[in-house]
Amino acid sequence: MDVFKAVSSRLEIREFADKPVPDEVKLRVLEAARLSPSGVNTQHWRFILVDDKKALRELADMSTTGKWVGDAAFAVIVLTDPKYPFHRLDAGRVISSMQLVAWEDGVGSRIYTGIDEQRMRGRFGIPQSLEITAVVGFGYPKRRVLGRKNRLPLEKVAFQGRYGEPLSLKH
Template identity: 55%
Template sequence: MDVFEAIETRLEIKEFDDRRVDETVKQKVLDAGRLAPSGRNLQHWQFVLVDDPEDVGRLGELSPTGGWVADADFAVVVCTDPQYDFNELDAGRAVTHMQLAAWEDGVGSRIYTVDRPAVKEFLEIPDDVDLTLVAGFGYPTHDVEGVKDRRPLEEVASRGRYGRPLE
């Protein structure tokens, strides 16, 4: 699958079947995050791979909106250094790389919210580290069509100045 095909077809998945994701795919996902660009190339992130089923289930319990993650095969918790005002941007870059790498192998994913203080305590994340985001990964329960309902490019992009036609 080429990169643009992955971008066009990847959807946020929150219904996972019970197949286990191979360790080599998990490592590839983490490595994709490692290879993402970061502000000033600081690479100030730390990725916590959560793949024990009980721990993944606990992450589901600790989420106000992501109880579905309990059915994921694994989750990745992205931690960053909060002293940098671009830490959230860098976490987003890393997870986007992870999601596209996972999708190449048919593994779906979704970013979700958690009770940050509770998850930090559960995963023993130090106080001076920001738990920036969490994503669940696994094989989708059904075939994904990859059809996205998106506004036309002309409605979201302009040329030269804000609001000017792209053409």
């Protein structure tokens, strides 16, 4: 799948099939995270792979917005170092890379940030020096993914030279 097709076709998956994701796909997802850029090449992010069903249910119980992760095939807890002012930007780059690589293999994903921080730190051994920036659940979609992204037209969000100035690019 080419990158533009992946970006334009990927949707957030709300329901996952009860089907395991092969280890090689999980490794590719984690490699995509590792290979993602980071500010000043700090590589400050860390990742916890959660693929045990019991642990996924516990992760769901520790969430205020991600109860669905209990049905995912696996999840990645994305940790960043808040001493870097760009740490959340770096997390976004990592997450996007992971999601696109997963989607290339037919694996959908969804993100959440609403967590019970202290419980998660205790259960997964997360040091206080790192921020639990997001959790990304992955799995094969339960249903065939159909749909269209509901996005504003390009001319409403992109300008040329100055805010509000229309694009003069040719198709």
